[in-house]
Amino acid sequence: xxxxxxxxxxxxxxxxxxxxxxxxxxxxxxxxxxxxxxxxxxxxxxxxxxxxxxxxxxxxxxxxxxxxxxxxxxxxxxxxxxxxxxxxxxxxxxxxxxxxxxxxxxxxxxxxxxxxxxxxxxxxxxxxxxxxxxxxxxxxxxxxxxxxxxxxxxxxxxxxxxxxxxxxxxxxxxxxxxxxxxxxxxxxxxxxxxxxxxxxxxxxxxxxxxxxxxxxxxxxxxxxxxxxxxxxxxxxxxxxxxxxxxxxxxxxxxxxxxxxxxxxxxxxxxxxxxxxxxxxxxxxxxxxx
Amino acid sequence: xxxxxxxxxxxxxxxxxxxxxxxxxxxxxxxxxxxxxxxxxxxxxxxxxxxxxxxxxxxxxxxxxxxxxxxxxxxxxxxxxxxxxxxxxxxxxxxxxxxxxxxxxxxxxxxxxxxxxxxxxxxxxxxxxxxxxxxxxxxxxxxxxxxxxxxxxxxxxxxxxxxxxxxxxxxxxxxxxxxxxxxxxxxxxxxxxxxxxxxxxxxxxxxxxxxxxxxxxxxxxxxxxxxxxxxxxxxxxxxxxxxxxxxxxxxxxxxxxxxxxxxxxxxxxxxxxxxxxxxxxxxxxxxxxxxxxxxxxxxxxxxxxxxxxxxxxxxxxxxxxxxxxxxxxxxxxxxxxxxxxxxxxxxxxxxxxx
Numbered sequence: 001x002x003x004x005x006x007x008x009x010x011x012x013x014x015x016x017x018x019x020x021x022x023x024x025x026x027x028x029x030x031x032x033x034x035x036x037x038x039x040x041x042x043x044x045x046x047x048x049x050x051x052x053x054x055x056x057x058x059x060x061x062x063x064x065x066x067x068x069x070x071x072x073x074x075x076x077x078x079x080x081x082x083x084x085x086x087x088x089x090x091x092x093x094x095x096x097x098x099x100x101x102x103x104x105x106x107x108x109x110x111x112x113x114x115x116x117x118x119x120x121x122x123x124x125x126x127x128x129x130x131x132x133x134x135x136x137x138x139x140x141x142x143x144x145x146x147x148x149x150x151x152x153x154x155x156x157x158x159x160x161x162x163x164x165x166x167x168x169x170x171x172x173x174x175x176x177x178x179x180x181x182x183x184x185x186x187x188x189x190x191x192x193x194x195x196x197x198x199x200x201x202x203x204x205x206x207x208x209x210x211x212x213x214x215x216x217x218x219x220x221x222x223x224x225x226x227x228x229x230x231x232x233x234x235x236x237x238x239x240x241x242x243x244x245x246x247x248x249x250x251x252x253x254x255x256x257x258x259x260x261x262x263x264x265x266x267x268x269x270x271x272x273x274x275x276x277x278x279x280x281x282x283x284x285x286x287x288x289x
Numbered sequence: 290x291x292x293x294x295x296x297x298x299x300x301x302x303x304x305x306x307x308x309x310x311x312x313x314x315x316x317x318x319x320x321x322x323x324x325x326x327x328x329x330x331x332x333x334x335x336x337x338x339x340x341x342x343x344x345x346x347x348x349x350x351x352x353x354x355x356x357x358x359x360x361x362x363x364x365x366x367x368x369x370x371x372x373x374x375x376x377x378x379x380x381x382x383x384x385x386x387x388x389x390x391x392x393x394x395x396x397x398x399x400x401x402x403x404x405x406x407x408x409x410x411x412x413x414x415x416x417x418x419x420x421x422x423x424x425x426x427x428x429x430x431x432x433x434x435x436x437x438x439x440x441x442x443x444x445x446x447x448x449x450x451x452x453x454x455x456x457x458x459x460x461x462x463x464x465x466x467x468x469x470x471x472x473x474x475x476x477x478x479x480x481x482x483x484x485x486x487x488x489x490x491x492x493x494x495x496x497x498x499x500x501x502x503x504x505x506x507x508x509x510x511x512x513x514x515x516x517x518x519x520x521x522x523x524x525x526x527x528x529x530x531x532x533x534x535x536x537x538x539x540x541x542x543x544x545x546x547x548x549x550x551x552x553x554x555x556x557x558x559x560x561x562x563x564x565x566x567x568x569x570x571x572x573x574x575x576x577x578x579x580x581x582x583x584x585x586x587x588x589x590x591x592x593x594x595x596x597x598x599x600x601x602x603x604x605x606x607x608x609x610x611x612x613x614x615x616x617x618x619x620x621x622x623x624x625x626x627x628x629x630x631x632x633x634x635x636x637x638x639x640x641x642x643x
Contacts, residue, residue: 043630044383045361063641070643132513150452150515154499237497240641252354253633254361 030267037261046257054261064245064262068269071225071242074159078224079217081164086171086216091205093172094179110172118166122233125162129153129234154236162230167223171216178212179205210284218277222270242266319344320566323359323367325553326504327525328422333582337573343566351503352459354633360385360558368561369570371421373551375476375623378409381417386556388415393568396575399595403614404552409625419571422580423552424589425620426461427541429511429521442469442544444518446489451496455510455519458500460626460636461549465520466490468546468621476624483635490639500640504529511539523548524588550620552592584609 040049058064089110097103113121128134129152136148152158182205190200228243235241242262249259320343322329329347338345348367350356353376360367361383372380380386391397397405397419404410404420411417430439434453442465445454456462464475466486472478478486498516501507508529510516514537521527523541530539555571557564573579580591581600590609591597597611610616626632 041630044357044379061638063638066643067641130513131515148514150498154515232502237494237500237640238643245637245641248637250362251358252352253630253637254354254357255630256361 033260033267034264035260036256037264039257039260041255041257044254046255049257054258055265057258058262058265067240067242067245068265070156070238070240072269074156074163074241075221075225077160078163078167079221081160082168082171082220083213083217085164086168086175087213089168090172090175090179090212093176107172107176111169113166114169119229119233121166122162122229125158125165125234126153129158129161153234154239156235156239158234158236159230159239162234163224163227166230167220170219170223174215174219175209175212178209178215182208207284211281214277214281214284218274221273225270226266318342318563318566319346320369320563320570321345321367322347322369322371322570323350323356324348324369324371325350327587328371328553328583330582330586332586333578336578336582337570341566341569341573343563343569345570352457354460356380357383357385367558368563368567370556370558371553372556373553373623374407374409375551375625377418377554377556378412378625379629380556381412385559386417387559387561388417389419389557389571390568391416391419393572394419394575395572396593396596400575400593401614403617404554404592410554418554418556419575420552420554420592421574422583422587422589423550423592424587425523425543425548425550426457426520427523427543427548428518429526429539429541430518431511431537432540433537434517439518439542440545442466442546444544445469445520446493446496448496450518452498453515453517454493454496455499455501455507455516456493456497457507457520458502458640460629460632461520461623462490462500462639463626463632463636464549464621464623466493475621477627483631487635487639491642494639494642508533522589528588547619547621550617550622552622 037054038050038052039046040051040053093103093106097106126133130136131148131150131153133153135152136145139145140148186204186208187200190204195203226243228241228247231239231241231244246259246263246266249255249262253259318341322345324347326349329345334345334347337343348359350359353373356370356372356376357379360370360380370380370386400420404423405416409418410420428439428442428444430444432438444450445456445465446469447454456465463478463483463486466489467475467478467482470482470485470489472482472486474482499506499510501510501519504522504525507519507521507526511519511526511530512533512535514535521541527539527541555574557567561567574583575593575596577596577598577600580593580596583589584591584597584601591601591611594612597606597609601609601611606612
């Protein structure tokens with residue numbers, strides 16, 4: 001097909017803005033980031049160059065690999081936590097709650113926290129988990145413990161709890177949509193054929209909802225992987241995540257080249273992850289037609 | 290008549306526009322300061338604003354390393370920055386600041402010459418920084434949680450206080466540890482010494498509850514009983530925590546390995562469009578209002594003894610070490626580490642360690 005003058009004009013009218021957006025705010029910045037990754041730090045600033053020293057440093061100095069592995073671990077726990085909490089919740093909303101009004105209300109109550117500042121919500125956990133916090137007051141006043149415990153705050157568990165709480169809506173949203181779109185006749189057919197509720201779930205509902213699980217897990221994992229606020233607010237001395245390292249390189253250390261190289265490594269990791277999730281999604285797709 | 294009715298509102302409109310434009314021009318005089326919490330307290334800043342007609346906007350840093358980071362990310366936003374002694378040379382070397390004409394800073398002559406003529410301040414035949422305020426970093430603790438009064442930095446490394454210790458999230462953690470290990474060349478440590486410092490700091494990590502990133506965070510950690518001992522900006526944290534009246538007190542002490550001394554100074558950001566306001570501000574900060582104002586809002590020490598002559602009581606003068614420049618000698622005054630990059634790398638490695 002050749003583009004006539006008219007189709008070209010309408011093509012441009014429709015797509016020039018999003019294309020310019022992608023080019024100016026995504027492609028160009030990524031290109032700059034990747035190229036700065038090859039620059040050289042020279043006190044007090046840095047200068048353009050082409051060398052691989054920054055990458056050598058990232059992979060040879062254990063401080064960077066330690067933090068990357070730690071971040072992958074925490075993001076994995078957050079994702080698992082979000083699935084364990086989010087799936088039953090979405091299932092309950094779609095299949096157990098009969099009244100549509102109640103269902104919408106409950107669904108909204110899961111989503112509404114997203115309107116509150118992220119910082120505020122993370123900060124609240126500090127008040128709950130602290131030595132003088134709400135959880136400790138409860139434990140002490142009910143006599144479960146004699147003195148306040150300091151095991152709740154300023155460690156990796158506190159970070160996982162906070163991040164799960166914050167990102168659970170991103171798991172519930174796609175799951176809710178996917179579960180809601182499963183044709184009820186399939187479930188009825190399964191039941192008519194004498195299959196029990198668990199096997200109906202396992203053989204019919206779960207496979208059909210896998211796309212939602214993968215979408216939610218990918219989103220939660222990527223968000224948790226890039227988080228830098230939870231470590232600062234509720235993390236302890238060993239809570240540094242990869243985004244904090246990036247912040248340090250662009251901030252205190254003033255080593256943009258090393259920071260850019262590190263950001264490129266993070267970008268590559270996320271791209272691999274997205275590729276994996278897309279493949280999983282394709283493999284698990286069931287044709288409903 | 291018809292003409293007149295039409296004209297009057299038009300004149301009124303023109304007048305309104307002219308007046309608005311004039312007010313806009315008057316309020317357009319502004320000054321953006323990148324500084325520390327407490328350094329732009331409303332009490333004295335409002336006085337400066339009325340006197341000078343310059344509108345002040347202050348942004349805050351949590352550590353000295355933030356100055357370069359913020360200026361590198363896009364200058365032109367700030368007119369005055371107030372880094373500490375150990376960061377002043379770097380600002381000049383990086384080309385973030387311009388030389389200061391001390392003739393335009395009223396009261397410059399009465400600043401302690403030990404400060405204003407510091408070799409990091411007067412370099413390349415020009416003056417680069419005007420002293421603002423100074424003080425020390427000492428240790429702070431909860432007397433009700435200690436059976437004996439601590440007198441050494443070793444308290445920060447004592448397993449008996451596991452999980453109740455905090456430390457400033459700053460490269461100065463290296464200075465403290467180096468002194469604890471008995472090194473005197475704190476700002477010029479060898480590779481072996483830095484390795485020993487790093488090992489000691491990593492060994493200390495399980496004892497640390499949280500590294501504090503801002504004065505506000507330390508106040509919170511102390512007030513919420515999360516920690517019992519830490520290093521702290523002398524004057525500020527103890528005042529803030531004790532003001533909260535939580536039913537316990539915190540007390541400052543100087544360890545036998547010495548406390549640290551710092552001095553913050555005003556530097557003029559390169560090519561600032563608000564030079565007039567900047568010089569007015571520097572002059573104001575050397576006046577009685579400025580020096581007593583900042584000393585009151587922070588608990589730190591004035592740099593200009595003549596300025597505080599009439600606005601401080603004798604008792605307060607003694608407490609704030611006015612004319613007691615000898616006190617400086619009892620402190621380890623900050624310097625820019627010879628190998629700043631190496632120090633930062635060590636501190637980052639400590640924080641990243643498992």
